[in-house]
Amino acid sequence: MTSLPLVFDAPKRGLPPRHLADLSVAERRAAVAELGEKPFRANQLSNHYFTRLTADPAAMTDIPAETRDRLAASLLPPLLQVVRHVQCDDGTTRKTLWRAHDGTLVESVLMRYPDRTTLCVSSQAGCGMACPFCATGQGGLRRNMSTAEIVDQVRLAAAAMRDGELSGGPGRLSNIVFMGMGEPLPVDLQL
Ligand code: SF4
Structure with missing residues (x-):
């Protein structure tokens, strides 16, 4: 039987798109500000994703429609x-x-x-x-x-x-x- 080598370092591959769950609280606020939105929108987005367990902008009715679509497109890309x-x-x-x-x-x-x-x-x-x-x-x-x-x-x-x-x-x-x-x-x- 041919034995495979032990591999400790993962091969370098392209990173997944940036996602809210990759960022710290401060980084989320900064990312939202870069998109021209008030930093509190990061808290709203986080609440939907981590607490309400949704990444669907249509369900985020406390955020204006155009804003939530833009925030979700930038910070909640589908990963899986x-x-x-x-x-x-x-x-x-x-x-x-x-x-x-x-x-x-x-x-x-x-x-x-x-x-x-x-x-x-x-x-x-x-x-x-x-x-x-x-x-x-x-x-x-x-x-x-x-x-x-x-x-x-x-x-x-x-x-x-x-x-x-x-x-x-x-x-x-x-x-x-x-x-x-x-x-x-x-x-x-x-x-
Ligand atoms: S360490 Fe890796 S190769 Fe070994 S049993 Fe677990 S999953 Fe399989």
């Missing part, structure tokens, strides 16, 4: 498109295959248990650890995901739970797990 969902465990587990702006494919898995709901997120596409038993490792490391690409997986899962897309009705995303790509360092974060 659904390729397909696969469900099992009577609909309480859902795996989603996402396509990023550059065609990179990653997965996230939403799992509902009696006492919690956990999302396993992708922080990398592929893996450079080359474990011989693992299909992900055999594909090599394609690239790291950006902060916003990881956050968007969480936002979309939280919205799916709120909207009752998993069996059991509406609920709340409570845990996030970083695992797979780049183990052994699984991290379980409770929200």
